[in-house]
Amino acid sequence: MATAHTATHSATGHDHHDHEHHDNFITKYIFTTDHKMIGKQFLVTGMFWAIIGGLLSLIFRLQLGFPDMKLEWLRPVLGGWITPDGALDPEFYLALVTMHGTIMVFFVLTAGLSGTFSNFLIPLQIGARDMASGFMNMLSYWLFFVSSVIMFISLFIETGPASGGWVVYPPLSALEQAMPGSGLGMTLWLVAMTFFIASSLLGGINYITTVINLRTKGMSFSRLPLTIWAFFLTAIIGLLSFPVLFSAALLLVFDRSFGTSFYLSDIYIGGEALPNTGGSPVLYQHLFWFLGHPEVYIVLLPALGITSEIIATNSRKPIFGYKAMIISMLGITILSFVVWAHHMFVSGMNPFLGSIFMFLTLIIAIPSAVKVFNYLTTLWRGNLVFTPGMLFSIGLVSFFISGGLTGIFLGNSAIDIQLHDTYFVVAHFHLVMGSASFFGMVAGIYHWFPKMFGRMMDARLGYVHFWLTFIGVYMVFFPMHYIGIAGFPRRYYSWTGFEFSNMYTDLNMFVSAAAIITFAAQFIFLFNFFYSMFRGRVASLNPWRSNTLEWTTPLHPGHGNWPGEIPAVYRWPYDYSKPGAKEDFIPQTVPLSATPESNLPHEQELVKLEKEIIADEETDLVANESKES
Amino acid sequence: MYGFLIAVGILLLLSIIWMVYRIQTLVSVVKGSDKKIATGSNKVNAIMFVLFLVGATVLMFWYSIKEFDNYNLPVASEHGVITDELFWITMAVTGIVFIITHVLLFWFPYKYQYKEDRKASFYPENNKLELIWTTVPAVVLALLVIGGWRAWSDITAPAPENSHVVEIMGYQFAWEVRYPGMDNVLGEHDYRLINSSNISGVDFSDKNALDDFSSPVVVIPKGEPVLFKIRARDVLHSVFAPHMRLKMDAVPGMPTRFWFTATKTTEEMRAELNDPEFVYEIACTEICGRGHFSMRKEIRVVEPEEYRKWLADQKPYIVNNPALVADLPAELKELAEITISEYK
Numbered sequence: 018m019a020t021a022h023t024a025t026h027s028a029t030g031h032d033h034h035d036h037e038h039h040d041n042f043i044t045k046y047i048f049t050t051d052h053k054m055i056g057k058q059f060l061v062t063g064m065f066w067a068i069i070g071g072l073l074s075l076i077f078r079l080q081l082g083f084p085d086m087k088l089e090w091l092r093p094v095l096g097g098w099i100t101p102d103g104a105l106d107p108e109f110y111l112a113l114v115t116m117h118g119t120i121m122v123f124f125v126l127t128a129g130l131s132g133t134f135s136n137f138l139i140p141l142q143i144g145a146r147d148m149a150s151g152f153m154n155m156l157s158y159w160l161f162f163v164s165s166v167i168m169f170i171s172l173f174i175e176t177g178p179a180s181g182g183w184v185v186y187p188p189l190s191a192l193e194q195a196m197p198g199s200g201l202g203m204t205l206w207l208v209a210m211t212f213f214i215a216s217s218l219l220g221g222i223n224y225i226t227t228v229i230n231l232r233t234k235g236m237s238f239s240r241l242p243l244t245i246w247a248f249f250l251t252a253i254i255g256l257l258s259f260p261v262l263f264s265a266a267l268l269l270v271f272d273r274s275f276g277t278s279f280y281l282s283d284i285y286i287g288g289e290a291l292p293n294t295g296g297s298p299v300l301y302q303h304l305f306w307f308l309g310h311p312e313v314y315i316v317l318l319p320a321l322g323i324t325s326e327i328i329a330t331n332s333r334k335p336i337f338g339y340k341a342m343i344i345s346m347l348g349i350t351i352l353s354f355v356v357w358a359h360h361m362f363v364s365g366m367n368p369f370l371g372s373i374f375m376f377l378t379l380i381i382a383i384p385s386a387v388k389v390f391n392y393l394t395t396l397w398r399g400n401l402v403f404t405p406g407m408l409f410s411i412g413l414v415s416f417f418i419s420g421g422l423t424g425i426f427l428g429n430s431a432i433d434i435q436l437h438d439t440y441f442v443v444a445h446f447h448l449v450m451g452s453a454s455f456f457g458m459v460a461g462i463y464h465w466f467p468k469m470f471g472r473m474m475d476a477r478l479g480y481v482h483f484w485l486t487f488i489g490v491y492m493v494f495f496p497m498h499y500i501g502i503a504g505f506p507r508r509y510y511s512w513t514g515f516e517f518s519n520m521y522t523d524l525n526m527f528v529s530a531a532a533i534i535t536f537a538a539q540f541i542f543l544f545n546f547f548y549s550m551f552r553g554r555v556a557s558l559n560p561w562r563s564n565t566l567e568w569t570t571p572l573h574p575g576h577g578n579w580p581g582e583i584p585a586v587y588r589w590p591y592d593y594s595k596p597g598a599k600e601d602f603i604p605q606t607v608p609l610s611a612t613p614e615s616n617l618p619h620e621q622e623l624v625k626l627e628k629e630i631i632a633d634e635e636t637d638l639v640a641n642e643s644k645e646s
Numbered sequence: 647m648y649g650f651l652i653a654v655g656i657l658l659l660l661s662i663i664w665m666v667y668r669i670q671t672l673v674s675v676v677k678g679s680d681k682k683i684a685t686g687s688n689k690v691n692a693i694m695f696v697l698f699l700v701g702a703t704v705l706m707f708w709y710s711i712k713e714f715d716n717y718n719l720p721v722a723s724e725h726g727v728i729t730d731e732l733f734w735i736t737m738a739v740t741g742i743v744f745i746i747t748h749v750l751l752f753w754f755p756y757k758y759q760y761k762e763d764r765k766a767s768f769y770p771e772n773n774k775l776e777l778i779w780t781t782v783p784a785v786v787l788a789l790l791v792i793g794g795w796r797a798w799s800d801i802t803a804p805a806p807e808n809s810h811v812v813e814i815m816g817y818q819f820a821w822e823v824r825y826p827g828m829d830n831v832l833g834e835h836d837y838r839l840i841n842s843s844n845i846s847g848v849d850f851s852d853k854n855a856l857d858d859f860s861s862p863v864v865v866i867p868k869g870e871p872v873l874f875k876i877r878a879r880d881v882l883h884s885v886f887a888p889h890m891r892l893k894m895d896a897v898p899g900m901p902t903r904f905w906f907t908a909t910k911t912t913e914e915m916r917a918e919l920n921d922p923e924f925v926y927e928i929a930c931t932e933i934c935g936r937g938h939f940s941m942r943k944e945i946r947v948v949e950p951e952e953y954r955k956w957l958a959d960q961k962p963y964i965v966n967n968p969a970l971v972a973d974l975p976a977e978l979k980e981l982a983e984i985t986i987s988e989y990k
Contacts, residue, residue: 283898284898296899333766334767337770364895372795375795379787387780394775396750399758401758401759402760418747429791430798431797435729477674503717508939510938516927594768595768
């Protein structure tokens with residue numbers, strides 16, 4: 018039996034992979050090519066950025082919730098950005114909003130989520146020694162690191178970081194005269210994003226190649242865990258859409274620095290008429306959202322993949338509709354490229370285009386709905402174990418529903434006229450993309466922490482963290498729907514200048530207080546994370562009694578993941594609570610021939626096929642052993 | 647001193663939390679509960695989901711009903727009535743789905759929480775179910791979209807011939823309003839002609855520009871179609887008139903438009919809301935820089951007769967500032983001077 022073979026191998030312990038490497042500190046922790054360590058590097062960097070991004074949001078929430086508050090105590094940090102009478106500078110407010118968005122979307126939920134879990138899980142779950150190219154993988158992280166450093170520096174320059182909103186629409190972002198943030202800050206933003214795009218592409222190529230080429234014996238595409246399907250499709254989306262963002266950024270660079278007029282036309286600013294004519298700001302919006310919308314799914318799909326895995330494991334039930342889940346993810350992947358202009362219904366583009374994009378947008382709601390129903394059916398008649406990972410996964414489904422439904426309003430161009438760029442939009446995307454993806458990421462950390470560090474995170478702290486965060490997120494974002502319906506515009510420093518929005522100061526105060534509490538609750542998690550890394554309870558090999566391959570590696574897998582042969586795979590990853598089986602899970606490495614009592618009729622026929630694989634493996638083993646002796 | 651006391655307090659609090667944490671960890675080790683698949687916490691979490699469901703539902707309904715008049719802005723345009731109706735239909739449909747899915751999502755955790763003696767049912771797929779919940783949302787969404795599409799087509803259709811034209815130009819950080827005057831045709835404009843006395847860059851060599859005038863307030867008649875011609879002269883802006891359910895970006899180099907018919911005068915709305923201070927407003931909804939939050943313009947909706955009277959009272963740019971036509975060729979200048987004398 019395959020499992021027996023793996024067991025004897027680790028017992029004899031001839032790790033021909035380990036003694037090739039003489040790891041010193043630098044090659045092990047810094048310039049490492051081990052996908053697990055690179056995953057952890059992405060994770061820690063992502064967590065750092067999450068704290069920064071969260072802190073920025075707290076500062077502008079102070080302004081919105083407590084507009085009269087004296088912010089002198091922030092002067093040691095923010096210096097001149099606090100005006101002499103102790104208020105926040107309106108331009109810096111815009112910088113905060115911009116950097117919060119950029120950091121959260123790209124640095125936390127793209128790099129921190131995809132970067133961490135695609136790297137960490139793809140080789141482990143498909144049965145590969147490492148990524149297809151360890152070097153490219155290392156390069157991917159270090160380009161991300163360079164990008165991070167540049168973006169971080171831009172926070173501290175005198176004219177402030179980029180301030181034109183995370184979408185950096187020209188002409189505002191193209192003209193230094195329009196706002197100080199469009200000067201050096203914007204330049205650094207563009208440079209940082211260029212490195213970021215290069216990093217994403219290197220990572221994405223690697224993920225795709227690895228999933229296609231390096232699957233272990235028996236790991237057909239129809240036996241891949243849904244996590245891998247999600248990472249795979251995410252990488253494809255990224256590979257096709259990030260270059261378009263790059264082109265948008267490149268043209269913006271030309272407009273800013275070399276006098277071209279791609280986006281600029283008929284502009285009179287700062288007392289002079291600019292020579293640019295013939296450009297179109299709407300062109301930039303098309304290019305930007307051609308990435309910008311798929312980006313939403315780049316952020317969301319990995320979280321949905323992680324959740325599928327965690328919900329199935331902790332429901333002790335196969336994920337309902339494995340094929341339907343894959344088809345809906347495929348549908349989302351394809352449709353994500355043809356809905357971008359729903360961000361532009363009132364941008365002045367041809368209203369006929371608006372009609373087309375309205376139809377396409379509401380089609381994408383269908384695969385999303387299918388996924389939700391499948392999650393619900395997976396829970397139904399399960400045997401649910403509420404690990405912290407499971408709690409966060411259920412939380413994700415809730416946010417996905419709440420935020421997804423408001424998307425139906427916004428995707429309808431007639432309704433969007435009123436709601437566009439109001440707090441309704443802010444509530445919508447913070448729930449469906451921000452919080453849902455964040456919960457997917459946190460769920461993933463709780464679930465795979467034992468594999469990352471060989472220790473368990475404290476479950477009770479996890480419960481406290483979950484309930485504070487879950488309730489907190491709803492307290493922050495649910496009330497925003499009301500002020501959105503009331504027409505409160507986004508990116509407003511203050512609403513009191515208008516009759517229609519001169520209200521709900523109490524509600525904004527409530528939201529800000531809730532944001533502070535929710536942010537504070539994350540320190541429980543940070544403590545749990547770092548404490549458990551060193552002092553947590555030592556994990557067992559398969560703490561969640563899960564089926565997937567990563568749990569067949571040793572507690573601290575070396576570079577190469579499995580000490581002996583890579584185990585072969587004989588079944589799909591969701592054989593939980595199979596009728597007839599003794600345990601309520603059957604790992605993918607257990608051959609069908611070993612479980613005649615629980616095999617379904619069509620699986621009996623596969624047993625024959627499987628015998629050939631096992632025989633194959635037998636010859637491999639013999640060959641290897643004779644080589645070594 | 648206070649800072650020191652607060653620091654000590656926080657330190658104490660942290661150490662107490664720390665002690666509690668260590669003690670509960672040790673207790674769980676002694677009880678061996680870390681070896682169990684599901685501890686008592688499993689039940690607590692299951693119950694919490696139900697409590698959350700009940701609590702959140704009560705809060706949501708209470709606040710939504712209590713605040714309805716506050717967040718539901720009064721509507722004052724013909725198309726706004728239709729889009730509001732679509733909004734509330736969508737709200738009803740999604741509201742039902744929202745509640746049903748959440749009841750299931752939070753009730754299942756309670757109902758199916760881990761029991762050692764129970765085995766989950768092996769239920770990997772059911773194509774009939776998948777088909778049902780693919781087609782039902784598809785049909786419902788199709789209906790919603792068709793409603794939206796019809797409204798959208800009407801709203802974005804070309805403006806009626808008899809629309810009153812108003813030009814709204816956004817700049818950092820205000821709106822400039824230009825009326826076409828008696829001929830209802832706006833004069834040409836060119837951004838290179840902009841200067842401090844001609845902030846819209848009106849080209850007075852175009853005859854149609856001679857009777858154009860500017861107004862500090864957007865005055866429009868009730869019950870007659872109005873066409874906003876929208877442009878920007880520096881960066882993107884967006885004209886948002888919340889009570890009119892109107893929004894359209896102002897784009898430098900690309901004129902945009904939005905037409906609508908107001909249904910209630912400012913006075914009528916004041917009476918209806920019992921608020922003598924009420925005004926219709928325009929705000930900017932596309933980030934445009936430091937003063938983005940302060941680009942306010944008032945819209946005054948009046949009865950058509952009053953509108954015509956107001957229109958007749960307005961003085962063109964060139965009447966207020968004859969220097970604007972000083973450099974025109976002789977023929978046009980003569981025409982301009984006739985216009986000026988007519989208004990005097």
